[in-house]
Amino acid sequence: MTAGTVVLLRHARTAYNASLRLQGQIDIPLDDVGRWQAAEGGAALASSHRATRIVSSDLGRARETADAYADALGGASVAADARLRERGFGEWEGLTGAELHERWPEEYAAWRLGAEPTGAGAETKAAVAARTAEAVTEHAADLDEDATLVVVSHGAAISLAVTALLGLDPSTWRGLVGMHNVHWSHLHRAGEEAHPAWRLVAHNVGAGYPLDRWQAGPDWNLEPGPKSA
Structure with missing residues (x-):
């Protein structure tokens, strides 16, 4: 048996995301906007996908995002797996x-x-794809076909994992757009002995905010305050 549904969720914003710095495996926390994104995105994901199992990268930004989603489910547990780290x-x-x-x-x-x-x-793209796809496959393997596995990881790691799970060459195939913070990909298990074993149902899905508002955070809709005399 294996889980019938896998959802791969990218972590929320950090200060490095905001300043357009390449994070890789540097372990930094979410910023204030990121914590808001994690709560809003976690609630949105919980409304459409209720995880049977949640597994996260062991880096803090992913774990904080996973915990927000778990809280939206009422306090589900989260397991960590270093194979789900971002590309180094x-x-x-x-x-x-x-x-x-x-x-x-x-x-x-x-x-x-x-x-x-x-x-x-x-790290090479092939190496990242191999370790992330292996982790997803293993965590899904002992779940029932009506179960949902939610994996919280990182932008490049998710794109490469999905590419590998779709049976494509991660070294050369670049057909997936990069994911926004707290957006997710949804894969469904294909039929017995089908190739590839997974089908991509949706990609880069989020809480429904326009992107500029999502990136601005919780204060995007505040009216300017009164001018001082």
């Missing part, structure tokens, strides 16, 4: 695109076109 980017972690362009101009340009930044000590 070596020396590039913590830097902005402008800084990467300045220090590694040729390799950065190639990366933007889909190449591997191996000179920086980054």
Whole structure:
């Protein structure tokens, strides 16, 4: 048996997301907007997908997001799995695109076109896809076909996991748009002996806010205060 539904949820916003820094495996917490996103997105996900099991990356930003979703379900438990961590980017972690362009101009340009930044000590896409897909498959394997597995992870890690689960080559296939914070992908188990074993039902689904409001956080709708005399 295996779970019939898998949902992969990206973590909420951090200060590095807000400043467009490449996070990789640096372990930093959610910022104030991120905590709001986690609560709003967790409630939205709980209204459409009630997890039988929740598994999270062991990095703090993912675990905080998983806990918010678990709270929306009434206090479900969350297991951690380091295989669900974000792709490691070596020396590039913590830097902005402008800084990467300045220090590694040729390799950065190639990366933007889909190449591997191996000179920086980054994990390959194939390695990340293998570990994340393995984790998802294992956690789903002992659940009933009517069960739902919710996995809380990271942008690149989720895109690569989904690519692998769909039977595509993660080293070359780039057909998925990057996910926004606290947005999710929904996969459904295909028939017995089907190839690929999973089908993509939805991708980059969120709480329904316009993106500019989602990124602005809970104060987006506040009217300007009265001017002082």
